[in-house]
Amino acid sequence: xxxxxxxxxxxxxxxxxxxxxxxxxxxxxxxxxxxxxxxxxxxxxxxxxxxxxxxxxxxxxxxxxxxxxxxxxxxxxxxxxxxxxxxxxxxxxxxxxxxxxxxxxxxxxxxxxxxxxxxxxxxxxxxxxxxxxxxxxxxxxxxxxxxxxxxxxxxxxxxxxxxxxxxxxxxxxxxxxxxxxxxxxxxxxxxxxxxxxxxxxxxxxxxxxxxxxxxxxxxxxxx
Amino acid sequence: xxxxxxxxxxxxxxxxxxxxxxxxxxxxxxxxxxxxxxxxxxxxxxxxxxxxxxxxxxxxxxxxxxxxxxxxxxxxxxxxxxxxxxxxxxxxxxxxxxxxxxxxxxxxxxxxxxxxxxxxxxxxxxxxxxxxxxxxxxxxxxxxxxxxxxxxxxxxxxxxxxxxxxxxxxxxxxxxxxxxxxxxxxxxxxxxxxxxxxxxxxxxxxxxxxxxxxxxxxxxxxxxxxxxxxxxxxxxxxxxxxxxxxxxxx
Numbered sequence: 001x002x003x004x005x006x007x008x009x010x011x012x013x014x015x016x017x018x019x020x021x022x023x024x025x026x027x028x029x030x031x032x033x034x035x036x037x038x039x040x041x042x043x044x045x046x047x048x049x050x051x052x053x054x055x056x057x058x059x060x061x062x063x064x065x066x067x068x069x070x071x072x073x074x075x076x077x078x079x080x081x082x083x084x085x086x087x088x089x090x091x092x093x094x095x096x097x098x099x100x101x102x103x104x105x106x107x108x109x110x111x112x113x114x115x116x117x118x119x120x121x122x123x124x125x126x127x128x129x130x131x132x133x134x135x136x137x138x139x140x141x142x143x144x145x146x147x148x149x150x151x152x153x154x155x156x157x158x159x160x161x162x163x164x165x166x167x168x169x170x171x172x173x174x175x176x177x178x179x180x181x182x183x184x185x186x187x188x189x190x191x192x193x194x195x196x197x198x199x200x201x202x203x204x205x206x207x208x209x210x211x212x213x214x215x216x217x218x219x220x221x222x223x
Numbered sequence: 224x225x226x227x228x229x230x231x232x233x234x235x236x237x238x239x240x241x242x243x244x245x246x247x248x249x250x251x252x253x254x255x256x257x258x259x260x261x262x263x264x265x266x267x268x269x270x271x272x273x274x275x276x277x278x279x280x281x282x283x284x285x286x287x288x289x290x291x292x293x294x295x296x297x298x299x300x301x302x303x304x305x306x307x308x309x310x311x312x313x314x315x316x317x318x319x320x321x322x323x324x325x326x327x328x329x330x331x332x333x334x335x336x337x338x339x340x341x342x343x344x345x346x347x348x349x350x351x352x353x354x355x356x357x358x359x360x361x362x363x364x365x366x367x368x369x370x371x372x373x374x375x376x377x378x379x380x381x382x383x384x385x386x387x388x389x390x391x392x393x394x395x396x397x398x399x400x401x402x403x404x405x406x407x408x409x410x411x412x413x414x415x416x417x418x419x420x421x422x423x424x425x426x427x428x429x430x431x432x433x434x435x436x437x438x439x440x441x442x443x444x445x446x447x448x449x450x451x452x453x454x455x456x457x458x459x460x461x462x463x464x465x466x467x468x469x470x471x472x473x
Contacts, residue, residue: 125279126316126375130330130382131306140329144320 005187006196018179019200021088025165025175026204029100030158036101037108044113055109062106067099071167074099092171100168104161111157115150116142148219155212159205166201176200229255229386229417230276235285237271237442245271246282246442255385257433258418260450262425264465268442269421273388276419277308290385306334309379313391315371317363317378323350324359327378335382342381349377353407369400373407386417393424425469429454437462 005011043055062070078095119142127137169177176197184193230253237246245268253259261269274280275287278294278301287294294304317326324346331342350356353373355366363371372392379387392408393401405427411418412431422428428435428450435453437446439461446459457463 120316122312122314122316123318126310126312126318127330129277129279129305129310129312130378131302131334132330133302136333140333141318145318148320 001192002189003192003196005183005189005192011183011187014179014182015176015196015200018174018176019204021168021174022162022165022176022201023204025097025100025168025173026158026162028097029104029161029165033101033104033161034108034154036105037112040105040109041112041116044109045116059106059109062103063110067103067164067167068170070103071096071099071170074102075171088173093168093173096168096171096173100161100164103164104157107157107160108154111150111153112146114153115146115148118149119145148216151212151216151219155209155216158208158212162204162208163201227255228252229290230419231286231288232272232275233286233288235272235275235282235287237268237275237280237282237284244442246275246285249285249442249444251436251444251447253386253417253419254433255417256415258412258420258431259434259436260420260422260428260432261436261438262422262428262465263438264440264468267438267440269438270390271442272438273390273419273421276386276388277305277310279310302334306382307385309382309384309387311372311376311379311387311389311392313394315363315368315375315395317371317375319363322360322362323355323366323374326363326374327381330378331381345381346377349380350374353377367400368396369403372396372400372404376404376407376411380411380416384416386419387411389418389420389422391421391423393422423469425454425466437465439465 006015040055040058043051044059046052075092075095078098080091080094083090123141123145124137127141132140165175166177168175169181172178180193180197184190187193230251232249232251232253235246235249236244238244247268249268249272251272261272263269271280275282276289282295289304289308292299294301317323318329321329324343327346327350328339328342331337331345332339337345347356347359350359355370355374358366358370358374363374366374376387376392389408393404396404401424405424408418408420408427409431420428420432430450432450434447435450436444437453437457437459439445446453446457446462453462454466457466
């Protein structure tokens with residue numbers, strides 16, 4: 001094994017700018033994916049039949065098809081002129097991001113919905129019986145309790161999202177996997193490159209999992 | 224003292240989506256400042272009847288008037304109504320993510336728009352009365368069942384309701400904790416608040432009810448009257464049977 005390329009500033013630069021891009025993609029998809037997840041979650045929880053069916057079909061469809069297919073399909077449908085912003089080609093970045101957000105919102109929505117449903121019915125009744133309205137009940141009573149069930153599952157989803165950003169390689173976005181391809185083809189150190197890349201991904205996912213575990217602990221009130 | 228009716232229930236029926244009949248043509252008047260206790264075998268619709276009074280359940284037929292207003296009118300303000308009709312649940316339903324003090328102040332501040340400091344001092348006054356003042360910073364699951372239920376009663380009381388509904392308030396309690404809850408309920412009776420109670424505590428019903436309502440399978444009221452009549456000379460055969468079943472001593 002020859003890991004000497006990790007000492008070469010040129011390859012190191014490629015790998016770390018790839019890591020930076022992966023981090024950016026992951027952050028965007030984690031933050032916006034979670035926020036967007038509330039929309040199908042609340043649609044599906046609503047008593048409105050049409051909203052319920054739309055949301056259910058959306059979630060089933062997204063979860064039942066490969067992310068790669070979704071990304072390539074959306075990329076082929078959303079044709080944008082090539083605009084380079086901060087070194088990123090927006091014509092592939094935007095459709096890619098869109099696909100990733102659509103995908104993660106479907107998974108996150110199921111996590112949020114499950115969390116909300118895990119709160120016993122009596123809690124809602126108690127809040128309503130005190131004259132609280134639906135919005136107050138959701139904000140002050142249901143969500144704070146649901147979050148306890150949402151956080152651990154969301155942590156797993158964040159880790160998944162970070163790993164799934166590797167799909168952007170197919171759109172020619174210079175994230176970590178793309179950087180790996182460059183390093184591999186010029187150094188011929190195939191195994192070594194992927195070992196380094198694996199470690200770099202792990203450096204993102206492991207602290208994420210740890211951080212979520214910390215939040216989980218902080219949120220668990222007296223037992 | 225002449226009693227004004229607070230709730231006037233007429234020809235109330237409730238059929239659940241699966242076809243079970245929970246209430247069948249129930250008519251009942253509940254007077255202000257009185258203690259109305261609903262008894263009957265399980266599945267007789269006692270809780271359902273109680274839950275229609277604060278619109279946790281909607282009947283499929285019939286009318287309910289509260290202070291002369293039809294509460295089933297689509298324009299009736301349900302949230303306003305629930306401020307005046309509190310509820311105490313079998314499983315307490317305190318909010319587990321909030322401390323005891325927060326449990327008692329949340330709705331005062333959010334619903335009644337009371338000042339936080341006023342809400343706290345009102346809560347503290349009551350907590351001191353029931354001897355739970357040192358628990359303010361505890362979470363509900365750090366309290367015994369009896370303590371939790373007493374806090375739940377205070378939570379309802381702090382809304383200054385006209386009436387409180389009790390849905391089997393002692394059924395989930397260990398026997399040694401039933402008394403402390405019943406004693407608090409007894410204290411409430413003295414304040415003159417209207418109480419509507421579903422319970423299996425026959426001793427309590429016999430001593431403190433102004434009116435006993437007996438329900439039977441199928442959601443019908445089969446008899447109502449003063450406890451001295453219901454317990455000593457029930458007219459309905461099924462009432463006799465129910466009472467003899469529940470009062471059997473070995």
